[in-house]
Amino acid sequence: MKHFKNAARVAAITAVAAFGLTACVGGTETTSDPGATTAGLPQAIKDAGKLRIGLSPDFPPMEFRDSDKKLAGVDIDLQQKLGEVLGVQIEVVESPFDQLINSVQTGRVDMVMSGISDTVERQKTADFVDYFKSKGSLYTAGSRVGEFTKQSDICGKKLAVSGKTDYFEQVKTLSKTVCTDKGLPELGILPTDSGAAARLQIDQGRVDLAAQGGENLAYFEKTEPGKYAAVLDPLPAKPFGILVMKGETQLANAIKDAFTKIIDSGDYQKILDKWGVGYGAMAPEINGTK
Known part of the structure; x- marks a missing residue:
C-alpha cells in the first residue's frame, strides 16, 4: 500500500529525547476530550497526571519506529486514545521485550502494552486486559x-x-x-x-x-x-493484553472501561483497519485466557 508509510508517519509519536528510553505521547492534548475524566484510576496515577506504559518497539505493525525513527503502530494509536479517554498524559517507557513484565513488577511502569499475549502462566504474576485477537x-x-x-x-x-x-x-x-x-x-x-x-x-x-x-x-x-x-x-495464538500488576483491579477496570468507550466511538476499529489488522477486533476482557 503506497500510502502506508505516510500513514505511519502521521500516527507516529515523537520521543522527547533522541537518546532516552522514555517518550511522552500526546502531551497535554490527551486531556482535550471534554468527556475525559480520571475517575476510576488509582490515586497515584491521578496525582501524577500520567500513565506510564512499557513497550518494546520491534513488532510492526503493533509498535515500531518508522523511517523517521518515530514511534508508530496500532498500540501507539490506541495508547493515544486511551490517554484522551482517561484524561491523563501517556508516557512511553521503552524496554527489551524480555524485561517488560519485570518493569511492571518493579513499578517502573504502570502497565505494559506491547503485543504481549495473555497466558495462564503469566496470569500467576500479573493481570491482563485483553484487547486484540492475535493469530x-x-x-x-x-x-x-x-x-x-x-x-x-x-x-x-x-x-x-x-x-x-x-x-x-x-x-x-x-x-x-x-x-x-x-x-x-x-x-x-x-x-x-x-x-x-x-x-x-x-x-x-x-x-x-x-x-x-x-x-x-x-x-x-x-x-x-x-x-x-x-x-x-x-x-493457537492467545489474545494480546495490557498487563498490569497482579491484583491491581482498579487500574484494570479503568482501562477496560476506557477501551469500551474507544470501541463505542468507532476509533478502535478505525485504528485496526488503518494498520491492516481489523480481524483482531474484540470486546475488552480481563484475564480472558483460561
Missing part, C-alpha cells in the same frame, strides 16, 4: 513456500522463534505431536531474543522457518510483498 503463524521465505504443504514437512527442518513468547512452547509441542511422536525427525528450534532476530535467521538462510504473530506478516506483506509467506496451520 500466530509459521512462515518461511516467499521463494520456499512450496516446500511446506503438509504439517510433517516441518520435521527435520530448523525454525527460529523468540524464546520469550508463547510461540516458543507452541512449536516445541508441535515438534512432538507432528514429528517425534510419529517417529519423524524433530523440528530443530533456535530460540532468539526477539521476533526480529528470528526473522533475520531466515534472511541469512540459517533456518528454514520462523514463528511469529500474523500481524507481523500482514505488515511485511505491505512493505515487502512476497518476501515472506505464512505456511501450514495457524498457531
Whole structure:
C-alpha cells in the first residue's frame, strides 16, 4: 500500500529525547476530550497526571519506529486514545521485550502494552486486559513456500522463534505431536531474543522457518510483498493484553472501561483497519485466557 508509510508517519509519536528510553505521547492534548475524566484510576496515577506504559518497539505493525525513527503502530494509536479517554498524559517507557513484565513488577511502569499475549502462566504474576485477537503463524521465505504443504514437512527442518513468547512452547509441542511422536525427525528450534532476530535467521538462510504473530506478516506483506509467506496451520495464538500488576483491579477496570468507550466511538476499529489488522477486533476482557 503506497500510502502506508505516510500513514505511519502521521500516527507516529515523537520521543522527547533522541537518546532516552522514555517518550511522552500526546502531551497535554490527551486531556482535550471534554468527556475525559480520571475517575476510576488509582490515586497515584491521578496525582501524577500520567500513565506510564512499557513497550518494546520491534513488532510492526503493533509498535515500531518508522523511517523517521518515530514511534508508530496500532498500540501507539490506541495508547493515544486511551490517554484522551482517561484524561491523563501517556508516557512511553521503552524496554527489551524480555524485561517488560519485570518493569511492571518493579513499578517502573504502570502497565505494559506491547503485543504481549495473555497466558495462564503469566496470569500467576500479573493481570491482563485483553484487547486484540492475535493469530500466530509459521512462515518461511516467499521463494520456499512450496516446500511446506503438509504439517510433517516441518520435521527435520530448523525454525527460529523468540524464546520469550508463547510461540516458543507452541512449536516445541508441535515438534512432538507432528514429528517425534510419529517417529519423524524433530523440528530443530533456535530460540532468539526477539521476533526480529528470528526473522533475520531466515534472511541469512540459517533456518528454514520462523514463528511469529500474523500481524507481523500482514505488515511485511505491505512493505515487502512476497518476501515472506505464512505456511501450514495457524498457531493457537492467545489474545494480546495490557498487563498490569497482579491484583491491581482498579487500574484494570479503568482501562477496560476506557477501551469500551474507544470501541463505542468507532476509533478502535478505525485504528485496526488503518494498520491492516481489523480481524483482531474484540470486546475488552480481563484475564480472558483460561
